Amino acid sequence: MNILPIIGKLLIGFIVLLIIMRLMGKRNLAQLNASDVIYLLVFGGIVEESLYDDKIKYWHVLVSLIAWGCIIFLFEYLLYKSKKARFLLKGDKDILMTEGDIYTKVLKYNRLELDQISSIARNYGIFDLSEIKNMYIESHGGFT
Known part of the structure; x- marks a missing residue:
């Protein structure tokens, strides 16, 4: 060859x-x-x-x-x-939390667990989920 x-x-x-x-x-x-x-x-x-x-x-x-x-x-x-x-x-963003309220149906739809949300929040320096005003999962999979 x-x-x-x-x-x-x-x-x-x-x-x-x-x-x-x-x-x-x-x-x-x-x-x-x-x-x-x-x-x-x-x-x-x-x-x-x-x-x-x-x-x-x-x-x-x-x-x-x-x-x-x-x-x-x-x-x-x-x-x-x-x-x-x-x-x-490509989809759209989904809201996961508002004013500390967690939307479990949205978590299930996106195949996420509460531990993952807590881990992501800790990466942003937030250790109490009730401090989060709004949390989104973006269409590309990132969090804001």
Whole structure:
């Protein structure tokens, strides 16, 4: 097996992925959401499948990655432009607490336990849950 085609396909995959990530904007990678993980998994699958198959040419990899990048761009553009699409595809924030009252149905819906809420509050320096005016779980899974 010739190693040069494998290196070439990896290089193409890396460069195209880097370009597409730069075009998507400056996001904190620590804030990956479900769609970001899907994007990366498919990118990895495209490059991985092409590496060891001699029938797949360089331009096949390039076209596949560019097409996937266009799909991502269109999806993100739709989410940016349409509030309804953003709500349907990414969800909305949920209020977990108000004035120390804990909404157990919302906790169950989001598969959270009271211990997790207490731990999160401690990370913010709050040791008594009754001190919390409002606590939300955001659509990306973060807490405010």
